[in-house]
Amino acid sequence: MESWGLPVSDTWRLCRNLDEVFAFIEHWDKQRFHLPMGIDGIVIKVNSLLHQEELGFTAKIPRWAISYKYQSESATTVLESISYQVGRTGAVTPVANLRPVQLAGTKVKRASLHNADEIARLDIRVGDWVFVEKGGEIIPKITGVDTAKRGLFSEETKFLHDCPVCGTALVRTEGEAAWYCPNEQACPPQVKGRMEHFIQRKALNIDGLGAETIDLLVEKGLVANAGELYSIQYEELIALDRFADKSVRNLLAGIEKSKSVPFPKVLFGIGIRVVGATVAEKLAEHFGSLENIAKASFEELIQAPEIGEKIARSVLAYFAAEENQAFLEKLEKAGLQLAMTGGPATESEALAGLSFVISGVFSQFSREELQDKIKANGGKLVSSVSAKVNYLLAGENMGPAKLEKASKLGVKILSEQEFLDMLVPTI
Ligand SMILES: [Zn+2]
Structure with missing residues (x-):
């Protein structure tokens, strides 16, 4: 460089x-x-x-x-209060409000306490002297409490029982650290958070719509979920103080444009818990359409590449909820891309049921093109050689250890030409 x-x-x-x-x-x-x-x-x-x-x-x-x-710099200060934030998924995160203290070049006033378990682990109480650390991380961390300095009348911290925003009683799923507000449909930070997630660049990428506009639209009662964005009218928007003709047109054009965003991004955007952008892509590629994902069983879900039990359970729970079905119907009616179009899984079924690892450099096609070919002909791509893999597609300059491992495990080794021959239909 x-x-x-x-x-x-x-x-x-x-x-x-x-x-x-x-x-x-x-x-x-x-x-x-x-x-x-x-x-x-x-x-x-x-x-x-x-x-x-x-x-x-x-x-x-x-x-x-x-x-x-490296060992982080640390400081001590007083915990003045604990406040609680509600996120897009309804998870309630406790935040420590600290007496401002100078640390690693900045003034620190707040630190995340993560969840109820962390509060219990630290036995942290309002009024406590606490140790704060900050490495290169942006968010400082409380690493401990100086209990020797604790007052006689300090009281154990009790985690909230009710949502700090909408007042609904919080719930906790077995095995999870976070408490959740279950009022998904009407709890404002959840409604707004889901919409912000939906419109972000990695998802539906709607130009002309930001967090502030969403706040406004939700507060004015114009939309209650992202599905309702698609039925919003020019007249409704122009009636709002903040909007001029041009910004309304931009926003409507952005909403219209999002209808052509590819399915994996839509799937990420709808905001299924623990389904990030990469997982959404895997699910989309494996199942091909929202309809197929919605009707997949637990067993079918965990058979998809890189989908574990936690993700599978979350997907099942999402599609089982009536509100979500109503939301997805709105998206379908609006004409969003709810299935893979063209590209993979359309050329042939010649490689159906076969799995491949690709390694090395090839002469006729780039590695990406070969990956697309495998997917387009029904094959599955795997990242490393194991006994479950059918073929190792080997190019030039491939490491000897990978070759050795493949032959030891009985994985068939293919040249580029041998692979291409597999795609030619035998009559
Ligand atoms: Zn709530």
Whole structure:
């Protein structure tokens, strides 16, 4: 990157062994305070691209990079009060309001207490002296309580019983740390939060609509959920103080445009608990349509790649709720993309039931094109070699360990041409 003229930090070093890595860590533990910005640690990466390829990725992280975190700076201050925030999913998060204290260059006033378990674990009480830490993270963390400084009349913290916004009694699901407000349909932060989730860039990406506008539309009673955005009229919007002709037209155009957003993003946008953007994509690809996901059984759901029991249960619960069905009907009526169009799963069924791992570099097609071909012909892509995998599609420059593992496990190894031959129909 340096040779391309990009500005590159001159603090990186190539270390030849672990001793050199540790020496580097130790050096920066002291020197980091002289840097022009705060850092919370360093990243150690395997330098060889070949070895990186060989090591690959887990579902979440590369196996060839790891971060080393330095001990954070800490301070002590007083917990003045605890307030509670209600999120999009109804989860209630306790927040510590602290007597302002200077820490790692900023004034800290608030810290997340995460959930009721964390409050119990810390046995934190209003009036307590607490230890606060802040590494490179933006949100400071309370790491402990100085119980020696606790007053005689301090009272144990009792978590809320009722939603701080709508007053509904909170509920907690077995095995989950968070308390939830179950009033999903009418609790304002949940209604607004779900709509903000729906319109965000990674989801329906509706231009001209932001958090403030949503607040306004919900407060004026124009919409109660994202499905109602699609029936909103010009006259209703222009009647609001904040809107001029141009902004109304922009908003309506943004809503119209969202009707062509592809299905995986719509599925993410509808906001099923624990279904993030990646999971939504997997579900969309595997099942092909909202209808198929809605009628899938628990067993069918967990057979989809990377879908675990927790996600499966959440999906089932979502589609079982009547309110959600009514909401989805609105989206369908509005003409949103509720199924995969073209692309994958349409060329043939030649690879149905077969799973593939791709590795190396290919001559006729790029790796992405081959991945699309596998999906388009009914095959399944898997990230690492195991006994359950049918084929390893091997290109040039593939790591020897992967090849060895594949042959040891009896996974068939295919060249690019052999793979392409599989797609030609045999008559
Ligand atoms: Zn509520």
